[in-house]
Amino acid sequence: xxxxxxxxxxxxxxxxxxxxxxxxxxxxxxxxxxxxxxxxxxxxxxxxxxxxxxxxxxxxxxxxxxxxxxxxxxxxxxxxxxxxxxxxxxxxxxxxxxxxxxxxxxxxxxxxxxxxxxxxxxxxxxxxxxxxxxxxxxxxxxxxxxxxxxxxxxxxxxxxxxxxxxxxxxxxxxxxxxxxxxxxxxxxxxxxxxxxxxxxxxxxxxxxxxxxxxxxxxxxxxxxxxxxxxxxxxxxxxxxxxxxxxxxxxxxxxxxxxxxxxxxxxxxxxxxxxxxxxxxxxxxxxxxxxxxxxxxxxxxxxxxxxxxxxxxxxxxxxxxxxxxxxxxxxxxxxxxxxxxxxxxxxxxxxxxxxxxxxxxxxxxxxxxxxxxxxxxxxxxxxxxxxxxxxxxxxxxxxxxxxxxxxxxx
Amino acid sequence: xxxxxxxxxxxxxxxxxxxxxxxxxxxxxxxxxxxxxxxxxxxxxxxxxxxxxxxxxxxxxxxxxxxxxxxxxxxxxxxxxxxxxxxxxxxxxxxxxxxxxxxxxxxxxxxxxxxxxxxxxxxxxxxxxxxxxxxxxxxxxxxxxxxxxxxxxxxx
Numbered sequence: 083x084x085x086x087x088x089x090x091x092x093x094x095x096x097x098x099x100x101x102x103x104x105x106x107x108x109x110x111x112x113x114x115x116x117x118x119x120x121x122x123x124x125x126x127x128x129x130x131x132x133x134x135x136x137x138x139x140x141x142x143x144x145x146x147x148x149x150x151x152x153x154x155x156x157x158x159x160x161x162x163x164x165x166x167x168x169x170x171x172x173x174x175x176x177x178x179x180x181x182x183x184x185x186x187x188x189x190x191x192x193x194x195x196x197x198x199x200x201x202x203x204x205x206x207x208x209x210x211x212x213x214x215x216x217x218x219x220x221x222x223x224x225x226x227x228x229x230x231x232x233x234x235x236x237x238x239x240x241x242x243x244x245x246x247x248x249x250x251x252x253x254x255x256x257x258x259x260x261x262x263x264x265x266x267x268x269x270x271x272x273x274x275x276x277x278x279x280x281x282x283x284x285x286x287x288x289x290x291x292x293x294x295x296x297x298x299x300x301x302x303x304x305x306x307x308x309x310x311x312x313x314x315x316x317x318x319x320x321x322x323x324x325x326x327x328x329x330x331x332x333x334x335x336x337x338x339x340x341x342x343x344x345x346x347x348x349x350x351x352x353x354x355x356x357x358x359x360x361x362x363x364x365x366x367x368x369x370x371x372x373x374x375x376x377x378x379x380x381x382x383x384x385x386x387x388x389x390x391x392x393x394x395x396x397x398x399x400x401x402x403x404x405x406x407x408x409x410x411x412x413x414x415x416x417x418x419x420x421x422x423x424x425x426x427x428x429x430x431x432x433x434x435x436x437x438x439x440x441x442x443x444x445x446x447x448x449x450x451x452x453x454x455x456x457x458x459x460x461x462x463x464x465x466x467x468x469x470x471x472x473x474x475x476x477x478x479x480x481x482x483x484x485x486x487x488x489x490x491x
Numbered sequence: 492x493x494x495x496x497x498x499x500x501x502x503x504x505x506x507x508x509x510x511x512x513x514x515x516x517x518x519x520x521x522x523x524x525x526x527x528x529x530x531x532x533x534x535x536x537x538x539x540x541x542x543x544x545x546x547x548x549x550x551x552x553x554x555x556x557x558x559x560x561x562x563x564x565x566x567x568x569x570x571x572x573x574x575x576x577x578x579x580x581x582x583x584x585x586x587x588x589x590x591x592x593x594x595x596x597x598x599x600x601x602x603x604x605x606x607x608x609x610x611x612x613x614x615x616x617x618x619x620x621x622x623x624x625x626x627x628x629x630x631x632x633x634x635x636x637x638x639x640x641x642x643x644x645x646x647x
Contacts, residue, residue: 423563424561424562424563424566425562426536426562426564426617426620427503427562427563427564430499430502430614430616430617431499434499442533442535443535447535450535456535456536456537456557456560457535457560485499485503485508486503486508486563487508487512
């Protein structure tokens with residue numbers, strides 16, 4: 083396990099008290115907290131190096147550009163990208179997926195084609211494809227999940243029979259915590275001739291990611307779930323695909339030359355970075371990656387998996403609690419319900435003990451329908467969480483049971 | 492300084508817990524001449540409301556929350572709302588809604604058992620839950636075809 087005492091000391095927000103108690107932050111699948119090192123990186127950037135990038139002839143602008151491009155190199159190394167030119171900075175996973183749908187998808191998907199997603203995808207890996215399919219007259223095929231919360235490989239195989247143009251899936255489910263066999267899925271999809279899009283929002287913060295080993299085509303990540311600022315993120319792609327794609331946003335920076343009636347495009351990745359980029363976010367993301375790499379991503383994964391295992395064990399001992407998702411191959415996401423207590427009430431009651439969890443559909447309504455629930459409560463762990471936090475969670479859950487006089491369903 | 496900590500007992504008063512466990516008028520009747528649906532997309536709460544209006548009087552009312560989609564606050568609020576407006580005129584019901592809304596916005600307590608929701612004031616994230624059934628009633632009385640959602644209704 084990680085040295086959580088030392089790690090917690092690095093996070094100013096974890097020093098705050100909630101109703102006189104220590105803050106127990108268990109909503110990390112929604113967003114992570116930020117260490118002082120990341121906060122300092124933002125302040126330092128604005129205090130010392132701020133200028134617009136890629137255009138100034140003066141030293142300060144060169145420094146800002148260097149900081150921005152160094153961040154790109156850091157992200158490329160972190161996920162073992164094909165090339166640093168294959169790292170496009172975006173506002174996060176949602177924008178990354180919309181970029182692929184809006185550029186590669188609009189160019190290559192035609193009437194009668196199929197796009198495949200899974201029933202455990204986040205809305206951000208469903209809705210952009212729905213919009214694309216509606217525009218093109220294409221079919222969106224949703225792959226079913228098994229009862230224990232994995233992608234149904236038999237149904238995945240059936241979906242591939244339609245020779246889809248695009249196959250999109252999450253590496254790690256934000257709602258169930260399932261770690262999907264991404265490399266295997268990508269291989270199957272490629273054999274069927276599809277381009278693969280991996281939603282890496284929940285894998286990048288928690289696992290060692292190697293996109294070349296996964297051999298997907300596009301990989302989307304969000305910085306804010308991995309210690310970095312909100313509005314930071316990236317699309318990692320095979321450079322040849324990016325080269326062949328039309329721009330997504332038109333504007334400054336993404337052009338080579340502009341004539342009265344047409345333009346030519348800058349080289350990748352700048353072709354996809356129209357407008358002044360969020361340099362601060364990129365710098366913060368690089369600082370966050372530095373922090374995670376110092377801990378070691380294998381240790382981070384091991385720590386969270388151990389916490390999830392203990393949380394599942396302890397929650398399952400509470401009569402009336404149902405934990406969702408697979409028993410193994412899962413990350414530090416633990417969704418549960420408790421008898422007839424609505425998750426929204428659970429979240430309010432837990433908040434009184436300073437325990438922050440998410441309650442709701444977690445932006446996965448198709449999944450909730452399949453689970454047969456309107457909502458779940460979800461505890462999700464990160465590097466600063468400890469067994470103490472699980473104790474606080476379980477104690478607060480038991481209190482909720484007493485208040486509601488549970489009522490095991 | 493953080494504000495003084497609100498008490499869970501103030502939020503989950505006995506009458507609320509009771510109505511959550513045994514909701515009154517928890518029935519659907521498709522013969523109702525006024526119906527509406529209310530959604531809270533943020534937490535997935537959904538309510539279907541059935542209102543029988545005879546002239547200006549609410550002669551019968553029932554609600555359903557599909558698939559266990561109601562939290563204790565929204566379900567108890569729907570239950571107490573239906574009890575409160577049954578047999579009343581539409582004008583009286585609308586004025587109760589106004590009093591309820593005013594209470595949640597920090598005003599005086601609403602009359603009768605509706606005052607049990609005064610504790611919701613200290614939990615801003617739960618005000619939408621308490622208001623959901625009332626907005627659905629408001630829509631049903633106007634026979635609004637569009638489902639009302641907590642994100643589009645005014646004064647939520």
